[in-house]
Amino acid sequence: MNQPTPLDPALVRGMTQRRLSRRDALRISGMSAAALALAACGVKGQGNTTPTAPAADAVTKFWAGKTRNGHVDFANWPLYMDPKKPELKKFTDETGITVTYQEVIEDMGPWFAKVQPQLAANQSIGFDMMVITNGLQFKQFVVSGFLAPLDHSKLTNFKAHAGASYKTAAYDPGNAYSTPWASGITGIAYNPDRIKTAPTKLADLWNPAYKGKVGMMSDSQELGNFGMMKLGITPEKSTPDDWRKTAEELKKQKSLVRKYYGQEYIDALGSGEVWITQAWSGDIFQKNVSEGSNFKFVIPEEGATLWTDNMTIPVTAKNPVDAITLMDYFYQVEVSATLAEYINYITPVPEAQEAIKDHAAKATGEDKEFLQAVAESPLVFPSQADYAKLHYYRDFANNAEQQEYQGIFEPVVLG
């Protein structure tokens, strides 16, 4: 059934001999109908593969006639806000806009695959704001024209309080489509009850003593970055040859790896399925706070990955004005401070550090200690020296390059 079926010989004979019987004619029309049916099943793309800045009038065009509706549907990742949602309550009190907050994003690839068909058909995805990571899918969202161009006249807090480095991010120059929610570090987390010698290097993830107890991430950029840094390759400057070498190195690790995880790595760490795993900095902190566990997080000597999760508004959002109001709200210093205190990820608002110190000064006992620790944590406010060890994902010039990368790292995960 896998053989291409060229024309039926009898049919060819019929055609060359100009004796087209009625049956043959029917057959031909049947065949072309089938071919038509096959062709009609194509998947439409957006026809544009290079990222472009939005056209000059795109912002005015998108925002014209859009009004406030009093509600926002917000899609975010798990472990990204205090479960009691104090920030959202305050927002509703201040503005009267209600927010439905759902932790539905667990992995970038599946999320893009899930919303792509609706966005391509110009339908609402049920969310007015979504938090997406810089990287492969961020670019796919942008080049497909799925993100609303942001009206910066509505982002006054962002302008006043966001850190300078967050306004010049290479993946979204000038914050045309996104503003940062939080940045984080992908490093190593481990269970000190099971692993007695504290891991310091990426090579510790390749230690045969931990066979079946090592967790890695299924995201090809997270996985690729760790492999490259282990081999001493700078991810941002890596070439396809480097990728192939890295994939080989990762395949050597495969027999030790319990599973390639998305967000669920944290549950695997909690249940004892893995003892040492690739992990996102703030998750470990929140896990320890909420469950009283004692997991440790280290930035490996060879380096770690730095990423930024960004608030974006899908073009098909029903309440874009409410969404951009909420987006801007998160840049109030006080709001970003309380958020950082809970999630323990890098906040895009540098002034938050002072605010957290203030909170610490006013607090007593355990709370005081805790808040002081947050204000001084290198995972929330990294120093310049810390930043030097951190690497971004490889940025891809075009689709072909990205597909080559995917094609090289996919087989590691799909083993």
Add this chain to the structure above:
Amino acid sequence: MGGRLRTRLTPYALILPGGLWLLLFFVVPMVAMLSLSLQEGDVVSGYQLTFRWQTYVDGFTNYQEQIVRSLWYGLVTTVLQIVIAFPIAYWIAFRGGRRKSMYLFLLLLPFFVSFVLRTISWKFILTDEGLLLAPLKDLGLLPQEFHVLGTAPAVILGLTYNFLPFMVLPIYVALERVDPRVVEAARDLYASPVQVFRRVIFPLSLPGVFAGVLMTFVPASSDYVNSELLGSSNTFMIGQVIQRQYLSNQNYPTASALSFTLMGILLIGIFIYARVLGTEDVLKVAAR
């Protein structure tokens, strides 16, 4: 005349709902998938139909290991199921007495709970520091790094558990139909109990076993839930590859081509199986 026309058209009218159903939910998706499998491109710039058959070749060569593994898991599962299901079905059919339907109900009871939930429960039971393993590890009977989850036996256990009723029921139906007088006749002719089973009961149960194999081997080898929840990166089955290619990598052509390849392999396998096992028509047996 009108009456005759009506009688002639009746079968067609009767088949209409089913036929439409098949057309809409089987033929149309199949054509769409076939088309997708022959397209080239990516999700951003779109896919075009280019009749690229190479996708099939690439898919098969790249994921041969997972295809073979899936068929192997399916086979082991099926054999285990026959071994487990036959005594159950036999016991219910011949010793069940008045309570037969209650036993059948008990057998089906767990299956009123969602398939995924039941598999997740196994994950809870089998997890490294869970109900089953933690006490054994604390007693020092097992090393700390010992684990069941993430291994091939865990996946096969899940598959065997989840598809068991589909093996028990057809065998039960076949055994239930065995006329007690045939067994009595065998005894009257001085057959020992073993001979009665081997030469009378077992051959008569074969159509049930045959249908059971069909109903478990096919879904078991294309399953992805069990390996996803109970397995690891070393137990990847072809269903998982297809699922990831579709839902995570948006590689629709490869996913579709792999689906068709798997379907082809299973169909060929089943027809060979049918030929070897007997002369009876596969569909006729399956329909019993």
